[in-house]
Amino acid sequence: MNYLWAFLIGGVLCAVGQLFIDLTKLTPARILTGYVVAGVVLSAVGLYAPLAEFAGAGASVPLLGFGHLLAKGVRTAVAEKGAIGILTGGLTAASAGITASLVCGVVCSLVGKSHDQN
């Protein structure tokens, strides 16, 4: 069941993104930014944690899950450390994903060849 819900929820979240691309002509950067901010908001109002519980990777793999991770991090840090947690919580929780992406970017730029865009 875990797998079915991961596929369905993940698929629906992506299909919604496709609607934004086709109907609004929003650029990918705007869609990704919107998804992350929406993830923070959905997590803040308590809607995303139940979805993540239920859909597993279907909720955590789309960028909404990245926003949820930021919100969860800041929530934990404020509860544990007080005001300083406002500044440290978000990026601490997201650090692994950001670091992995940046390291991959630099390493791949050493071996990768530019592809002809036309």
Add this chain to the structure above:
Amino acid sequence: MKMTAQEYARRVQKAGPHSPLLADCLWAFCVGGGICLLGEGLRQLFLRQGADAEAAGTLTSCTLILLSAVLTTLGWYQKLAAKAGAGSLVPITGFANAVVSAAIEFKAEGRVTGTGAKMFLIAGPVIVYGTLAAVVYGAVLWLLGASAL
């Protein structure tokens, strides 16, 4: 060549203008769902290896990022993106693809002002506004907590 966000958008939805909305959404649904299904498989694997839920989630994201980086370097992820649109954009693999493809495309402009700077073309705004939203949320939580004392 230069790849602006608009240019990237054009490439991502190259299949878009001629195909109907329903077909686009079906592609996005199947590919996006498939990537999440792969993520769930990895997550269950890490859970079985004894990782707690948080560590399993982190390991899953990092594995998908690595996989996306390899496929982007080979030029395969872009081919998938041409068909899948948001299905390959919205998952964390799309974020990794945006970072890695810019890092490779702009390496001709140098290690620092090319790769180092242009990696953040799409990742930058995502991190900036995500962090900003988290800080606003944290400040609200803190103020609510402080006023309850």
